[in-house]
Amino acid sequence: MKNKSYLVQKTINLMLDKVKDIAGSNESYLSSDLALATELDVSRTTIRTVIGELEEKGIIKRDSIGKRAVRKPKKSDYYDISTSSSTKEEVIQSYFLSLINSGKLLPGTRFSELELAKQSGCNTVTVREFLVKFSRFGLIEKDPRSQWQMVKFDDGFAEELIEFRKVLEMRALVKLLDQDKDAAVWGELEQILADHKSVKSNFNKRYQEVPDLDARLHLAIQKGANNRFINQFFEVVSFVCHYHYQWKKEGEKERLKVALNEHIELLTSLLARDVAASVRALELHLDSAERTLMACSTSVNNESS
Amino acid sequence: MKNKSYLVQKTINLMLDKVKDIAGSNESYLSSDLALATELDVSRTTIRTVIGELEEKGIIKRDSIGKRAVRKPKKSDYYDISTSSSTKEEVIQSYFLSLINSGKLLPGTRFSELELAKQSGCNTVTVREFLVKFSRFGLIEKDPRSQWQMVKFDDGFAEELIEFRKVLEMRALVKLLDQDKDAAVWGELEQILADHKSVKSNFNKRYQEVPDLDARLHLAIQKGANNRFINQFFEVVSFVCHYHYQWKKEGEKERLKVALNEHIELLTSLLARDVAASVRALELHLDSAERTLMACSTSVNNESS
């Protein structure tokens, strides 16, 4: 039995679900190839190989009328794709991100495509392609004919990054405050505020949740801008900040406490529709974010020298 | 005689220049391999193959002391690299940009990697890699297993793009105005203003130069921000605007006239250090840029439907 590709396996599973629904009923014919293709978001070619497979297994039969579901699929007919490799791009992506998150790639570190390829089980072309894509975050860079490296900090980095973020987020904030009273955001913000309070009431046990809250809050604000470009670059900025925060664990709890309170202040002002207070609160919050980032950067630079 | 690679040819030429300077003088030894490598920005391996070449040609001789320049290089020793292919990435890049600039790739157009590869003489892998890199401009996009396509306009596109640009450029403007009176920018801006006036005085013949002036002006402002992130995204935005301006040729001359005058207004306010007036002028200018962009977008969308 030949190995099926990931795409085919996944599609077979989806198709089996459909077969299960109709098999035995009085309307036991599947819809047309094209309809299935559109629905499952693959080409008709793929649908046909899938149908071919299921036909071999005796689950489906093509006749003059169409594709009839012969029997209900068994558990064993399904493919286990949880362990399966999925796309190569996903493989290398999750591998690379795990390296980043485990702190194996500090600023200034150099690494080779070949090494990543070997360790992740991908080809160098795949790896390269992924790295090029990833480089839009500005965390890695590469000169021709030489290796990649994690970008180094320098004095201006934190300052400039936060300035950039501030400019965009302020704009988003203003536009957010301009929205209708019954827009969906407000409900969301209230929920976020509630969650903040809940975490605060049990801070010592739940302070690890603050980064998540942070992400949710900033995402909500940013969506308020209703601008695809702002959103896009916001994504980049968030990622970069998160990457840099991960060193410098000491004092983290204290920092998170400060952030939590700043968030609550900001959320309260927002929900009160107080423009001036919101702007002030956001400014304060971003300023302390800058200090944190600065602290991280100096700590890493000292370490590596 | 084997073909030398582009890099080696280029490096040989640079090395010949160095040899020319020292040959015949009383200090006719070249510096160490490593020093040369660092200076010419290639690896020592490349330096050594270059030295090897020049040794064969009798220009350089290695002895126990080092690498001695034996004779001055002749014209014929140099390689002609102007026609040479350079890197494949440059090849595909210039080919692709030429397609864009000649208007063969309108929004919504789909195109295949294979086709580009054939026509540019590159491999599909190289093409793919370039396109991935290029996609950071947001002008092209691609779903897995399907072709690339130029992104389509929609209603919000122009509006959101200009809003984004405005936010960033306003920030840059403010920081620019905050700079020292004797900073280099001011001289540059004066030069730009002078060039504007010169073009204006002979507008009918020279109106084609306005886009260049536009680029120079906005670049100068943007550099004023002194922020790598702002600069980076500014680059993206400029490129995108430029791309979209190229359709809709009718009325162009009139639009350029308006732009020219807006530029002069802005430059004058800037040089007078009048913050309020500068902001107002920039706002006006960007608003008319938005109108232009809108006009372009609707014109293209109608065409393609």
Place this chain on the structure above:
DNA sequence: TTGCTGTGTTTTCTTGGCAAAATACACAGT
């Protein structure tokens, strides 16, 4: 006509491999 299927063609995706270049190592001379 219109929609569906069978079939053939094109394109993307992935791999392995080779030449060129970068990098690491070892040793010699000062």
Place this chain on the structure above:
DNA sequence: ACTGTGTATTTTGCCAAGAAAACACAGCAA
């Protein structure tokens, strides 16, 4: 110890080719 050179190893840049999937077209049936 340090710098520079010769040598070996690793890595990048590029390609050609095959498998998988998307796409295009012709014929058929209602």
